[in-house]
Amino acid sequence: MSSPTSARRIRIPLPPFWAQILTGLALGALLGWIARTWNVDWLGRTLEEIADTFVQLLRLAVGPLVFLAIAVSITRLRGVSNAARLAGRTLLWFLATSLIAVAIGIGIGLLTDPGAGTGLTPADGAPPDAEGSWLDFLTGIIPTDVVSPFTELNVLQIVFLAAVTGIAALQLGVRATPLITFGETALALLQKALWWIIRLAPLGTVGLIGRAINEYGWDLLGDYATFTVDVYVGCALVLLGVYPLLLRLAAGVNPLQFYRAAWPAIQLAFVSRSSVGTLPVTQKVTERLGVPHEYGSFAVPFGATTKMDGCAAIYPALAAIFVAEIFGVDLGLREYLLIVFVSVIGSAATAGLTNATVITTLTLSTLGLPLEGVGLLLAIDPILDMIRTATNVAGQATVPVIVAAREKILDRAAYDAATSFEITDGAADTGPAHRPRAGEAKAGVS
Secondary structure (H helix, E strand, C coil), X not given: CCCHHHHCCCCCCCCCHHHHHHHXXXXXXXXHHHXXXXXXXXXXXXXXXXXXXXXXXXHHHHHHHHHHHHHHHHHHHHHECCHHHHHHHXXXXXXXXXXXXXXXXXXXXXXXXXXXXXXXXXXXXXXXXXXXXXXXXXXXXXCCCCCHHHHCCCHHHHHHHHHHHHHHHHHHHHHHHHHHHHHHHHHHHHHHHHHHHHCCHHHHHHHHHHHHHHHHCCCHHHHCHHHHHHHHHHHHHHHHHHHHHHHHHHHCCCHHHHHHHHHHHHHHHHHHCCCCCCHHHHHHHHHHCCCXXXXXXXXXXXXXXXXXXXXXXXXXXXHHHHHHHHCCCCCCHHHHHHHHHHHHHHHHHCCCCCCCHHHXXXXXXXXXXXXXXHHHHHCCHHHHHHHHHHHHHHHHHHHHHHHHHHCCCCCHHHHHHCCCCCHHHCCCCCCCCCCCCCCHHHHCEC
């Protein structure tokens, strides 16, 4: 008869999640190169299936996750004093950081001329399958029914439905308690399931990187070298320059401590290319950094659907300059001001998923540039989307910290003690079981 000790299963320790991600990047690059170099058709199809399955799993959770996260977060604002003030300050900081990001994108584009000398011509482009317009943006906020936004994954309409539901629940008061409790439980279940998908990110990385290299190869980088470097440099300036500066000057906190704690969310965003898919990790990061749960559970989902400094500010600015140079169109002060306007106001049109086609077509159409220019950018998009999404997510965690610090509701002891965590540690602690830390009630969170 075996003893309990001998019957205990032996658990083989896995390497850290960041090491798994790096291994996936290296393995994906190698397999993609093999598939392309030796024309290994089955390997290419396998990489494509892995990539598509991982992205589809993320997309499967997006609709209900956005709806529940926004609706529940609005109902939780009833536990926060000065909720309207916090929401307004959050939106202002979203707009301010987007303004800085788009200015950096325009500045880099003017200095480097990313479309010059590429060898690309207008004939190399093709109209995109999906377009964005101001009419669609303004009229498309209100859905025609409650099902289509989820089946068509129209995130803007889902946000609208969630906001209406959350506000109505607040107005109902005690009578809405059963519905609110159900929503919190459903959100916790969905986040738990999404956490399992997140743990598949190393495998998804193999497919995503492998497919990109197999389809486009390394030669593609030659035509887009300047543009690619511009996007990465622009995002790096915001990610490693603007955000740390704001954390130091506006929040009075140590930026290195922020990045130490935020690293799991940033690395997952880089490989998954989905702000919404990274949402549970981002929310866990902000709470570990001392942002009150009631405020963070509103600010992070709100940012995951509207706060896109990488995809909706830096990238469209550079893309517009790139396309204008390819098609021989001169941009003046009016056009640059329009780029700023679209980037700051139109970022809500982005979906928090992979691909920035909507905001790019919105920018080009506003400037009167040919939409065929989007076709020139689609080939290189997967490589650029990684750094764009990492920048998005870093900003979505930065702003709540800044607002909480300036409103004196940031738990600075928790911030100073925050450390990184393993994705495999378990589901994010974002449910209603949160207990306020010492000092929260005094700071305005009851």
